[in-house]
Amino acid sequence: MSKEENTNKPSSTAQDDDEPDEWDKRIFSTGCADENAKLTDCYFEKKDWRACKKEMEIFRACWKKHHNDERTSSKDV
Secondary structure, three states: OOHHHHHHOOOHHHHHOOOOOHHHHHHHHHOOHHHHHHHHHHHHHHOOHHHHHHHHHHHHHHHHHOOHHHHHOOOOO
C-alpha cells in the first residue's frame, strides 16, 4: 500500500470518537453537560479560571438544580 492510500483511510480512533466514553457519560448524567462545555471552553480560551466566574456560577446553579451535590456527596466550601 502506498503512503497516499494509507492517508485516505479513516482511522478507527476517529470513528471511536463519535461514541461517548465514560467521562462523557458521567457528564451527561449530571444534566449539566452544556454548562460544563461552556465552562471548559472558557478556561481553554482564557487559561485562567478566575476569568470564568460567570460560567462557573451557571455550572454550580445547574449542579445544585439537578441535586448532583447529593448524588456525589460534594460539599460547598
